[in-house]
Amino acid sequence: MSGALLSVEDAVVDLPTPRGNLRAVDHVDLAVGAGKTLGIVGESGCGKTMLSRAVLQLLPKKARLSGRVMFDGQDLTTLSAEKLRKLRGRSLAVVFQDPMTSLNPVLTIGTQLIETIQEHLELDLAQARQRSTELLAAVGIPAPEQRLAQYPHQLSGGMRQRVAIAVALSCEPQLLIADEPTTALDVTIQAQILDLLAREQQRRHMAMIIITHDLGVVAGRTDEVAVMYAGRVVERAPTPALFKQMRMPYTEALLAALPKLDVPPHTPLPAISGRPPDPTRPLKGCSFSPRCRYSAGRCSTEKPRLSPAETLEHLYACFHPLAAGSGA
Amino acid sequence: MLFFVARRLLYLVPVLIAVSVLTFVIASLLPGDLAYVILGDQATPENVAALRHDMGLDQPIWLRYLGWLWHILQGDFGRSFRTGQTVWQAVSDRVPVSFELMIFAELIGLAIGVPLAIACAAKAGSAFDRFMTGTAFGMLSVPTFLSAILLIYLFAVELRLLPATGYVPFTEDPVANLRFMVLPALTLGLAEWPGIMRVLRSDMIAALQEDYIALAKAKGLKPSRILFVHALKPSSLTLVTITGINIGRLIGGAVIVESIFALPGIGRLLVGAIYTRDLIILQGVVLLVAAGFVIMNFIVDLLYAVLDPRIRHGHA
Amino acid sequence: MATLELSLDETEAAPVQRRRRLGTLFWCAIGWTVLVFAVAIFADLLPLPSPTDMDMLERRAPISAEHWLGTDGLGRDELARLIYGARISLIVGLCAPMIGVTIGGALGILAGYFRGRFESFVVGSMDVLLAFPPLILALAVTAYLGQSIFNLTCILGVLGIPAFMRVARAATLTLARREFVIAAQALGATHAHILLRELLPNVLLPLIAFFLLGVAVTIVVEGSLSFLGLGVPPPISSWGSMIGEGRESLDVAPRLAFIPAIAMFLTVLSFNLIGDTMRALTDPRQGAL
Numbered sequence: 001m002s003g004a005l006l007s008v009e010d011a012v013v014d015l016p017t018p019r020g021n022l023r024a025v026d027h028v029d030l031a032v033g034a035g036k037t038l039g040i041v042g043e044s045g046c047g048k049t050m051l052s053r054a055v056l057q058l059l060p061k062k063a064r065l066s067g068r069v070m071f072d073g074q075d076l077t078t079l080s081a082e083k084l085r086k087l088r089g090r091s092l093a094v095v096f097q098d099p100m101t102s103l104n105p106v107l108t109i110g111t112q113l114i115e116t117i118q119e120h121l122e123l124d125l126a127q128a129r130q131r132s133t134e135l136l137a138a139v140g141i142p143a144p145e146q147r148l149a150q151y152p153h154q155l156s157g158g159m160r161q162r163v164a165i166a167v168a169l170s171c172e173p174q175l176l177i178a179d180e181p182t183t184a185l186d187v188t189i190q191a192q193i194l195d196l197l198a199r200e201q202q203r204r205h206m207a208m209i210i211i212t213h214d215l216g217v218v219a220g221r222t223d224e225v226a227v228m229y230a231g232r233v234v235e236r237a238p239t240p241a242l243f244k245q246m247r248m249p250y251t252e253a254l255l256a257a258l259p260k261l262d263v264p265p266h267t268p269l270p271a272i273s274g275r276p277p278d279p280t281r282p283l284k285g286c287s288f289s290p291r292c293r294y295s296a297g298r299c300s301t302e303k304p305r306l307s308p309a310e311t312l313e314h315l316y317a318c319f320h321p322l323a324a325g326s327g328a
Numbered sequence: 329m330l331f332f333v334a335r336r337l338l339y340l341v342p343v344l345i346a347v348s349v350l351t352f353v354i355a356s357l358l359p360g361d362l363a364y365v366i367l368g369d370q371a372t373p374e375n376v377a378a379l380r381h382d383m384g385l386d387q388p389i390w391l392r393y394l395g396w397l398w399h400i401l402q403g404d405f406g407r408s409f410r411t412g413q414t415v416w417q418a419v420s421d422r423v424p425v426s427f428e429l430m431i432f433a434e435l436i437g438l439a440i441g442v443p444l445a446i447a448c449a450a451k452a453g454s455a456f457d458r459f460m461t462g463t464a465f466g467m468l469s470v471p472t473f474l475s476a477i478l479l480i481y482l483f484a485v486e487l488r489l490l491p492a493t494g495y496v497p498f499t500e501d502p503v504a505n506l507r508f509m510v511l512p513a514l515t516l517g518l519a520e521w522p523g524i525m526r527v528l529r530s531d532m533i534a535a536l537q538e539d540y541i542a543l544a545k546a547k548g549l550k551p552s553r554i555l556f557v558h559a560l561k562p563s564s565l566t567l568v569t570i571t572g573i574n575i576g577r578l579i580g581g582a583v584i585v586e587s588i589f590a591l592p593g594i595g596r597l598l599v600g601a602i603y604t605r606d607l608i609i610l611q612g613v614v615l616l617v618a619a620g621f622v623i624m625n626f627i628v629d630l631l632y633a634v635l636d637p638r639i640r641h642g643h644a
Numbered sequence: 645m646a647t648l649e650l651s652l653d654e655t656e657a658a659p660v661q662r663r664r665r666l667g668t669l670f671w672c673a674i675g676w677t678v679l680v681f682a683v684a685i686f687a688d689l690l691p692l693p694s695p696t697d698m699d700m701l702e703r704r705a706p707i708s709a710e711h712w713l714g715t716d717g718l719g720r721d722e723l724a725r726l727i728y729g730a731r732i733s734l735i736v737g738l739c740a741p742m743i744g745v746t747i748g749g750a751l752g753i754l755a756g757y758f759r760g761r762f763e764s765f766v767v768g769s770m771d772v773l774l775a776f777p778p779l780i781l782a783l784a785v786t787a788y789l790g791q792s793i794f795n796l797t798c799i800l801g802v803l804g805i806p807a808f809m810r811v812a813r814a815a816t817l818t819l820a821r822r823e824f825v826i827a828a829q830a831l832g833a834t835h836a837h838i839l840l841r842e843l844l845p846n847v848l849l850p851l852i853a854f855f856l857l858g859v860a861v862t863i864v865v866e867g868s869l870s871f872l873g874l875g876v877p878p879p880i881s882s883w884g885s886m887i888g889e890g891r892e893s894l895d896v897a898p899r900l901a902f903i904p905a906i907a908m909f910l911t912v913l914s915f916n917l918i919g920d921t922m923r924a925l926t927d928p929r930q931g932a933l
Contacts, residue, residue, distance in 0.1 A: 098539060101538060119548055350773075354784055471867055471908070473887065607788070
């Protein structure tokens, strides 16, 4: 894993709840190289957002994290608050799911951009304004000069997400985490935003993690995909390899349930019967086994380990992997 | 925005009319007659009848109301039958005192309440937070007149630092004026801060859970900027609302405080009018205070609209 | 079914906070309230001197075996006045919110259930009542009507109507959309049945919690009026008037002001504590009013 810009090593996130301990992230290992893109795919509640918050060190106060989060040679879990703060926004940026709630409603777009730039870069106000205007133009916002004085509610959802992306890009981060960046947007805007992210990622040569519930989103836009289920990574492979031949039945089910463009977001996955297991009541066997049509034998008594198949890059956790060629 | 102002203004008219009706009705609750009160011991059936006729009291109530309203619309609120002073004169003499008191009180309340709210919200759940919320809760159970006598006892009787009663206009001697104002304003301010602190605290705690705070953290902003700009600014709208809600209680508190500290404000005028049964003054003061209260609430509403960009741009 | 709905809500509300709140303090508040009620109710049976008998030779007498809390400026027994004063504070403090909760609660439920013009009318009239600073209105009405416990109770009761109306209306508005009300409507229940059997029992809990807070507020307002000498007429003792009289002798006998002050503070605090705890139990969405 050396050489990776970000590597998550054996991360576990526990959340105490009134109903008992909730293990949101369960022994996850991941890595992203500089300039590479990683897609994390899974149903809502599978722990992908908690994982991203763990990377950012923005977990809820009560949450406990163990394991290591190595970024650019430093372990973020042991970094001081001040050092972490200098890293966030500067080298490590994020775009949240809902641009309606992630921009401060009572501060102008300009303020929210300029404060980030001035926090991390040695620029005076005029230069920061200039840079903000350029950033807004770069993310495809018309009349960027005037937008600086506007408030978030004066912009449409798609425009707001572009602003959020501009904020994230403002200090040329090495890694951008996009947490369901298009889920809250109209279907027609989704592709635009994803293309914008991909374009800027290429242009700025930054690493990017796209978190989504939609396999279609990661298909053409990532170098590697990790599929998460019930807090664990259940399959991980270079994107072309995964789509060529998926081995984990869950990944196959996800793909089968892929929403068509004319179906609104948040549509449940109809093809997967049942619901994910209660995260406060961990199963002994494979977490997916109750819903898996291939489930048999030790599936319900033993947890499969994430292990490589025929190639070293393609890992999956399944006792009954799909046969070669039977994927998509 | 203009539409918003116009709509609120339009709503103001019926409320003000209703206020005048209610004031008039309350005044006519008087058992017996105003003529008896005025004449007092000299009341004989003949001169009562004569005075009733002079004052128009023998007319039906709705006619008397219209006549009264007509005078008021011309700026004539009546005249005290004891001192001969007009209501308008009496009120305008005393308004500055009450305003000074209420403004100082609100400033003291904000000066105590806001920093405490911020400190508690930043450390929500800590021992300090629990202690301060407990104290605020306890303070809410302390009536104004209780803190007044406590302060008098401490600062005027025991320590002899400040005068307990009296007043000098600010224009004559600013220092003496402020010395007289300290205890009354502090009394009212002590009643104000717990409410301010409680509402602002819970509002800021809610704001700190918002996505935009998470993003502000993810942007690497300084904790102070997150707290004071990103969390406090949205909550500051709440402050305007609380201040608006507080006006009514502040007026009531001013009545008590002015009576205790012998400040010649509206409240003392009102209480004095009740003691001397100066019913014309009483009626006029009640009407003017209620109208002033309605208008102040209207201004707070407007202020809210001006401060909130969402309402300002008609996205309410 | 109705109770089930409500208990569901409670489990969703922050249960951690709730368990912590029902602590020693809450039981102390209950204890104090019970004590005040007991002495107020059984005041006549207690071996107390008369609260109105003056003894000019024993003015401001210190604490002694004969006068447990000493005597006031007119030589009256302070403890007796304190206990009889509790009566007045409790009578006014309980009866006035009773008026408020009955009228305001009924208006609120009806307005929230029937909506439409009736609701606009009710809300509008309450706005007019709210246009007066409450203490000013109370002062004005008692000044015109004359000072008596009855008048005082009535006016303080009327002043409470808008607040109770809001609580009842807010609760009804959310309840009326719940399944059990819609189910009752679908089953052809009459308005009266829905109002009395389905809505009232559910609105009652938040109203009772608010009632306790109303008691605290009323005790304070009654105290304020009596303090100014505009509440209960003398020689009846009330905590407010005792504090007002004690103010005159703050320099020689501060206890005459501070003893009733402490009694009043503890009582108000107790009602606030109990009311707030109950509100936390019944209304998961704080600040919904």
